[in-house]
Amino acid sequence: MKKQIKRRVFLWLLPVIVCVLSFGFLIAMMASFLGMQVEEESSDGTGCSVTGEVDVAKLNEGLKRAGVFQGKGQLFVDIAEKQGIDPILFIAISMSETGWGKSNAVREKNNPGGIMDSATNMQTVKHFASLEEGLEAMGVTLHNRIVKDGLNTIDKLGNVYAPIGVSNDPTNLNANWIPTVKGIAEKFGGLTSGCDSGGNTGTGHYIIPVDAPVISSGFINRINPVTGAFESHKGLDFAQPIGSNIKAADDGVVVFASFGIRGHGFGDYGNCVLIEHAKTKEWTLYAHQSELLVKVGQHVQKGEIIGKVGSTGQSTGPHLHFEVRKSKMGNQVNPAIVLGIKGAK
Ligand SMILES: [Zn+2]
CATH class of the missing domain: 1.10.530 (Lysozyme)
Incomplete structure (x- = not known):
């Protein structure tokens, strides 16, 4: 009789144990998911983003x-x-x-x-x-x-x-x-x-990052001139003489400055700089440079020369590929609209 009761209690407990274990697993999953969320948020230009x-x-x-x-x-x-x-x-x-x-x-x-x-x-x-x-x-x-x-x-x-x-x-x-x-x-x-300096960083208004800009490709769907594949071109191309100055579109912090390697988020960009702007919570990107003049962590001011135009990475000739991003690793918007360049697509 006693034995039977014990077994019954155990049988009762079994689903409870399974339930507790799977619930714990669920909580752990949720915690790790939330952890990831928090990390992502902190690199979004709110407060101090560790680069x-x-x-x-x-x-x-x-x-x-x-x-x-x-x-x-x-x-x-x-x-x-x-x-x-x-x-x-x-x-x-x-x-x-x-x-x-x-x-x-x-x-x-x-x-x-x-x-x-x-x-x-x-x-x-x-x-x-x-x-x-x-x-x-x-x-x-x-x-x-x-x-x-x-x-x-x-x-x-x-x-x-x-x-x-x-x-x-x-x-x-x-x-x-x-x-x-x-x-x-x-x-x-x-x-x-x-x-983030509480709104004091930058003006929130971007300048065109090159002198005497000549737009050679807009923010459009196009046939890639190198690969021949159909793609959406997520930036604005300024055809510029090699070695001409590239300027920061606004005050910000350099969060990437090196040769982009495929699989690391900046493939085909060649020598590339990404600047985080606290004021707008946006990022601007400057690709295909012949020379990088800034380092990660460096604070730059609007108009400061950050590099030289080149043709590194996937490029057919010297030009600056310029992007405006709503998130660090993507979400590009049309720079022509942001910069107020009329006539550019
Ligand atoms: Zn481009």
Whole structure:
């Protein structure tokens, strides 16, 4: 009798177990799907979109002789993530401000960012209970300057952090701030992200990216001149002399700058640059260049020369293939309409 009851209970439990297991599986699937969604959103120009990999082990390698910051790579990354700022920029400024983690302010007061103490009428640097607290406060300050005020380049930050020619800098040390921070950022592999500055980045109005534009192919369905296949041509072609200047259509951050390889999203484009524009949440692409003059992570300004016209990749002659994208990897819209070029298809 007892045995029978036990078996019955087990038989009852079996479907329940199966159900719980499959439900768990479903939840896991949904979580991973949601995770993917979140990741996609963050690269969509909202907040800080990380365009490069941040390798904490490498950061710690670079911080090996950085005094109090030794082994603090993860802490920098965590705070940077929370504040929507570039971890490499955060590290570079911290190293510059503290002489690589060895200044008195950071060793004795856990203050890496030169934050003054309002309790002493800003006459002394603030004393933080821990280095983590000091870094957190510095992260907030950087967030305010970079994200809120739109000082999203080292140059723009330098003009505020270390203005040249001010009375409290008689020996002109501030002149070194920008090159020093840039140099340290390079040592850590260069900046990894472009930040949305809350609407201050760019004008939202694109300029034609070449001088004396001559449109040789519109945004149309056509027979591909190289392959002979029918295709929809997703950009505008400007036939230009080889080596002529290519200009950024608006302020933005370079998120791709190299020879496009098939299967990696930029096949047939040759030397290609993709710029993310925070203002419009759009991307502009510049293909077939003979020379690339910008690097990933670099902030460019509207009209800045980013490369030279060429005929690399799938191309029959020197021209700039220009795209305006609604998402990073596609969703092209007709640049002629965006640029207001009349008569072009
Ligand atoms: Zn084209």
